[in-house]
Amino acid sequence: MNVQTEPVKQGRKHAQVLEGARTVFLRDGFEGASVDDIAKSAGVSKATLYSYFPDKRILFMEVAKAECLRQEEMTDMMVEMNSDPNVALRHAATSMIRLFVSNFGKHVFRVCVAESDRFPELGREFWESGPARVRARMIDFFNDAIKRGQLEIEDCDLAADQFAELCKADLFPKMVFGIQEEFSDAEVARVANGAVDTFMARYGTKRAG
Amino acid sequence: MNVQTEPVKQGRKHAQVLEGARTVFLRDGFEGASVDDIAKSAGVSKATLYSYFPDKRILFMEVAKAECLRQEEMTDMMVEMNSDPNVALRHAATSMIRLFVSNFGKHVFRVCVAESDRFPELGREFWESGPARVRARMIDFFNDAIKRGQLEIEDCDLAADQFAELCKADLFPKMVFGIQEEFSDAEVARVANGAVDTFMARYGTKRAG
DNA sequence: CCCTATATAAACTGCACAGTTCAGTTTTTT
DNA sequence: AAAAAACTGAACTGTGCAGTTTATATAGGG
Numbered sequence: 518m519n520v521q522t523e524p525v526k527q528g529r530k531h532a533q534v535l536e537g538a539r540t541v542f543l544r545d546g547f548e549g550a551s552v553d554d555i556a557k558s559a560g561v562s563k564a565t566l567y568s569y570f571p572d573k574r575i576l577f578m579e580v581a582k583a584e585c586l587r588q589e590e591m592t593d594m595m596v597e598m599n600s601d602p603n604v605a606l607r608h609a610a611t612s613m614i615r616l617f618v619s620n621f622g623k624h625v626f627r628v629c630v631a632e633s634d635r636f637p638e639l640g641r642e643f644w645e646s647g648p649a650r651v652r653a654r655m656i657d658f659f660n661d662a663i664k665r666g667q668l669e670i671e672d673c674d675l676a677a678d679q680f681a682e683l684c685k686a687d688l689f690p691k692m693v694f695g696i697q698e699e700f701s702d703a704e705v706a707r708v709a710n711g712a713v714d715t716f717m718a719r720y721g722t723k724r725a726g
Numbered sequence: 727m728n729v730q731t732e733p734v735k736q737g738r739k740h741a742q743v744l745e746g747a748r749t750v751f752l753r754d755g756f757e758g759a760s761v762d763d764i765a766k767s768a769g770v771s772k773a774t775l776y777s778y779f780p781d782k783r784i785l786f787m788e789v790a791k792a793e794c795l796r797q798e799e800m801t802d803m804m805v806e807m808n809s810d811p812n813v814a815l816r817h818a819a820t821s822m823i824r825l826f827v828s829n830f831g832k833h834v835f836r837v838c839v840a841e842s843d844r845f846p847e848l849g850r851e852f853w854e855s856g857p858a859r860v861r862a863r864m865i866d867f868f869n870d871a872i873k874r875g876q877l878e879i880e881d882c883d884l885a886a887d888q889f890a891e892l893c894k895a896d897l898f899p900k901m902v903f904g905i906q907e908e909f910s911d912a913e914v915a916r917v918a919n920g921a922v923d924t925f926m927a928r929y930g931t932k933r934a935g
Numbered sequence: 936c937c938c939t940a941t942a943t944a945a946a947c948t949g950c951a952c953a954g955t956t957c958a959g960t961t962t963t964t965t
Numbered sequence: 966a967a968a969a970a971a972c973t974g975a976a977c978t979g980t981g982c983a984g985t986t987t988a989t990a991t992a993g994g995g
Binding site: 629 | 836853887905
Binding site: 529551552553563564567571572573 | 951952953954955956957962963
C-alpha cells in the first residue's frame with residue numbers, strides 16, 4: 518500500500534534538472550535546446566536527466582506547466598482593486614505592461630508561438646493559467662465598478678480584451694519583432710496612461726475619477 | 727560588362743523554387759521545413775534548388791523578402807480614407823482584422839516570432855514593410871481629420887498604435903495561442919465596431935460622425 | 936551530329952543530436 | 966560497515982537532415 522502521490526521518481530536532483538531545463542528552454546526554445554546543454558546547465562549527467570524524464574518532450578511539458586504555476590503567483594497585479602477605476606486601472610495597466618515586456622513574458626510568449634505546432638495544448642494551457650485569469654479578475658472589477666456607477670459597459674468581455682490590448686500599444690510589437698529590447702519607465706507610463714485614458718473615455722461615467 | 731542586377735542566378739525554375747519554398751516555410755517554419763520537402767513541393771531536384779540558392783538560410787530570407795513585398799501590395803485597406811472617420815475607420819478596422827487573422831498573417835507572424843533568434847532582421851523587415859506602412863498611412867489620415875476638426879489627438883503615434891491593438895482584441899490571442907482557427911464575420915464585426923467606438927470615444931469630436 | 940546549358944535522380948558525406956548502456960563512484964539507508 | 970539507491974562520465978547507436986557528387990537525360994545552336 519505504498520501511497521505514491523508523484524508518478525515521477527524522487528531524488529535529489531529533480532528540481533535541479535527542471536531549473537536547468539527552464540533556463541535552456543526559455544533561452545533556446547524546444548528545437549534549439551539540446552539535451553546535453555540542459556544536462557550541463559543543470560549540473561547533472563545526461564543519464565540522471567533521463568532517469569527523471571524519459572524524453573525531451575515530457576521534460577519540456579513539465580517546465581511549461583511549472584512556468585504556468587509561477588505565472589499564477591505573479592497575479593497580484595490587482596491588489597489595489599479598490600474604489601476609483603482611474604487609480605486601479607492605471608496600476609493594473611502598469612503591472613500588465615511590465616509583465617509582458619519582461620524577459621519572462623517575452624520568452625514564454627515566444628516559446629508558445631514557436632512550439633504551437635508541436636504542442637498545441639501549450640498555448641491553450643498558458644492562456645488559461647495566465648492571461649485568462651487576469652481577464653476574469655478584470656471582469657469582476659468591472660462588474661463591481663458598474664454597480665457603483667463608476668463604469669458603464671455593455672460587453673464586459675470585449676472591454677477586458679480591449680483594455681489588455683491597449684496596454685500592448687507600441688511596446689508589444691516592438692518587443693515581438695525585436696526592434697527594441699528594454700523599455701524605460703517613461704515609455705511604460707506613457708502607454709499605461711494612454712490605455713486608461715482611452716478606456717475611460719469610452720466606459721467611464723461622470724462619477725468616476 | 728555583364729550587367730547583372732540580380733546576384734542570384736536566374737533561370738526557368740527560379741520562381742518555381744521560391745513558390746515551393748514559400749509553401750513549405752509558411753507551413754512548417756524554418757527548422758520544420760526540410761530542403762527535400764521544398765524541392766519536392768517545387769517539383770525540382772535538390773541539385774537544381776541548390777544551384778539557385780546556395781543554402782537554406784538564403785532561400786528563407788528570399789522567401790521572407792518576397793512575402794514582405796506581397797504584403798505591401800495588399801495595403802489597399804485605406805482606399806476609403808475620405809471624410810467621415812466613423813466610416814473610414816470601420817472599414818480600416820475590418821480590413822486589418824481580416825488580414826492578421828488570415829492564414830497568411832498567422833503564418834508570417836509565427837515564423838517571425840519563432841525565427842527571431844536565428845534571423846533578427848526578419849521581424850524588423852516585416853514590421854517595416856507591413857505594419858509600419860499601415861501605421862504611417864493611419865497617421866496621415868489622423869492629421870487630415872484633425873485639420874477638418876473631426877478628430878482631436880495629442881499623440882498621433884500612440885493613437886495609431888492603440889487603434890491597431892484595439893483591432894486585435896479577443897481574436898488575436900485566440901489565434902496566436904491556438905484556441906480558435908476560423909473567425910466568423912460576426913466576430914470580426916463585433917471587434918471592429920468595438921475598436922472604432924472606443925477609439926472615437928476618446929479621439930472623436932462632435933463634428934465627427 | 937556534336938557541344939554546351941541546364942535539369943534530374945539517387946547515392947553519399949558529415950554532422951548534430953536524442954536516447955542508451957555501462958562500469959565505476961557517491962550518497963543514503965539500515 | 967554493508968547494502969541499496971542515486972549519480973557520473975564517456976562512449977556508443979541510430980536517425981534526420983543540410984549540402985555534395987555523380988552518372989544520366991534533354992534541348993537548342995552552330
